Amino acid sequence: MNTTTSDVRELPSATSTYLSVLTWLFTLFNSVRVLAYLPTLVAIFTSGDSSQHSLLTWVTWVGANATMAAWLYEHNGRHLNRAIAVNVCNSMMCLATSILIVAYRL
Secondary structure (H helix, E strand, O other): OOOOHHHOOOOOOHHHHHHHHHHHHHHHHHHHHHHHOHHHHHHHHHHOOOOOOOHHHHHHHHHHHHHHHHHHHHHOOOOOOHHHHHHHHHHHHHHHHHHHHHHHHO
16 A cells, blocks of 8 residues: 555644634633623613722723733734634723723712
8 A cells, every 4th residue: 555645634733732722712711701791781780880890990901901902913913813802802891891880970
């Protein structure tokens, strides 16, 4: 039997499998995190009281998520990927929470 290298299927290396699993886990947990902001938004909205929430903390999280998205975008050759999208979504949810906190403090 004569086998050439083009006939042999390469199995993924342990490193590429690890990176693939890590990417999907990052996407999963950070996507769930986007939904995890909803109880806070609902609690503030239904109680009409945002005094128990730190505006400084939420604004800091807006900045942290937004700048992480920008950093990833620049370091990814200005191409979007899942990590960037998830950070943008997290930033938007933190911004929504910040806006709701401010609205109930006015």
